[in-house]
Amino acid sequence: MKKVLSLAVIFFAITSLLISVPVFADAGPKPSVVVGFKGLEGTRFYVTLLSEKDSTGPHSVLGKYQNNQKYHDGDEDYEIWKKFISYQDEDGFYFLQYFQNCTDTLKFTWGYYPPLRFKILLYFPDQDTFIASNDIYERYAFDSYYKVDAGNLEISSGKVTGNITVEKDYDYTWELVSLFARIIITISIEVLIAVLFGFKARRQLYAVVAINVVTQSVLNILLNIINYRQGSLMFVFNYIWLEFLVLIVEAVAFSILLYKYRGEQKTGKWLAPVYALAANGISFVAGFFIAYLIPGIF
Numbered sequence: 487m488k489k490v491l492s493l494a495v496i497f498f499a500i501t502s503l504l505i506s507v508p509v510f511a512d513a514g515p516k517p518s519v520v521v522g523f524k525g526l527e528g529t530r531f532y533v534t535l536l537s538e539k540d541s542t543g544p545h546s547v548l549g550k551y552q553n554n555q556k557y558h559d560g561d562e563d564y565e566i567w568k569k570f571i572s573y574q575d576e577d578g579f580y581f582l583q584y585f586q587n588c589t590d591t592l593k594f595t596w597g598y599y600p601p602l603r604f605k606i607l608l609y610f611p612d613q614d615t616f617i618a619s620n621d622i623y624e625r626y627a628f629d630s631y632y633k634v635d636a637g638n639l640e641i642s643s644g645k646v647t648g649n650i651t652v653e654k655d656y657d658y659t660w661e662l663v664s665l666f667a668r669i670i671i672t673i674s675i676e677v678l679i680a681v682l683f684g685f686k687a688r689r690q691l692y693a694v695v696a697i698n699v700v701t702q703s704v705l706n707i708l709l710n711i712i713n714y715r716q717g718s719l720m721f722v723f724n725y726i727w728l729e730f731l732v733l734i735v736e737a738v739a740f741s742i743l744l745y746k747y748r749g750e751q752k753t754g755k756w757l758a759p760v761y762a763l764a765a766n767g768i769s770f771v772a773g774f775f776i777a778y779l780i781p782g783i784f
Contacts (some may be wrong), residue, residue, distance in 0.1 A: 517717070518629045519600040522655060523592045525637035530612050532566055532587050533594040535604040538578035538622070543599025545582035556583040561588070569609055571615055579605050600625065606634065606652060615646040623652060628717035631655040637764045661710060668706050668773070673698045674766040675772055684760045689747035697739050729770050737762040 490496040491782040509721070518533060522599040546554050549573055557567035563585075588594050603614040606619040617639065623632065673695060680686075680694045697770045705728055714722040737759035 490649075495756075501634060516598050518595060518597040519625060520596075520602070520629065520631050521594040521606060522631070522633045523588060524633065524635050525592075525639065526588075526592060527642060530587075530589045530610065532585050532609045532611065534581060534585035534594055534607050534609075535571055535594075535601050535602035536607050536618070537582050538579055538603040540580045540582075542582065542601050545584050545599060547582060556584075566611060568611065570607075571616075573607065573609075575605065575607075575618065577605070579622075580605075585609075586635075587666055600630075600632070604631070606650070608636075608650070610641070613641065613644060613646045617646055617648075617650060619650060619652050621652065626654065627631045627714050628654060630679065631657075635671050665706050665710055666723050669699070669702045672702050672769045672773070675769045678767060679765045680761060681686070683757065683764070685744055685761065686749055690744050693743040693747060694740070697736055697743070699734055705729070705732055729766060733762055733766045736766065 489592050513617060523531075523533075523535065531594065537545075540550055548555060557564045561567075566585065566587075567583065570583075570585055572583060575581075586594050603622055603624045605622055608617045609615070610617070616663055617636075619634075624630075627645060631654065635651045639646055639650065647729075676698055677694055685691065685694065708728060709721055709725055712724050740758035741755050744761070747756045
């Protein structure tokens, strides 16, 4: 048993090195806010998030720090920047000199230190008009998605009137589908490997399925929460040590149950932890391979 656990430690240490990347002082994923727009197809418009605070990361209100002006005369979109600078929000929220032209993409992404609490501000240069969200929003997940419906806006040659509606747009349905898919795929792999190891008795296979339903459900629910709250880097980090913890739990459980339900098979207790190591190792590597083939499922 000690030899098996030692092999497990070595296996996961090597795997961790293979899948990890160098992490420097400010490397790795950062929280993001992504806003999609509907009803503005063919309309020229720019977007920013007005921040409750006057700075976040490298972004700050003009004049907060020495030489922090982001655009200068002659720069592309300098005139648009000047328009945003002149905007005065009724709630005192700040323009942090970050904006995007969303005319073609219909999507705004603030992927590096977005504000924690913000309002969404649109500028229409052809009409020289601003439209701001009525409410205040905030980052609710590591990657926070919102959708804006601008179908109620009346856009003419001289002005833009009306209001926009904003809703959260996180794809919870896909998260649930991918959660169940991961659990089913993992259990299928481990049952197949159990048969290859000679654990073919019905009660043995029932034990494999039952144990995996528990361990994989707990594992994947925890990983979903971590990914939702802390992002992909922490997902990978926690995936490694949680998978190792699952290996230990399953090795102990299989050593008891697969030997107990062996029937007339002449297998020793040592084969069950070896099976647990092989099954978890293969499903662990398979997870990354499947994630490459089907982005978003893991």
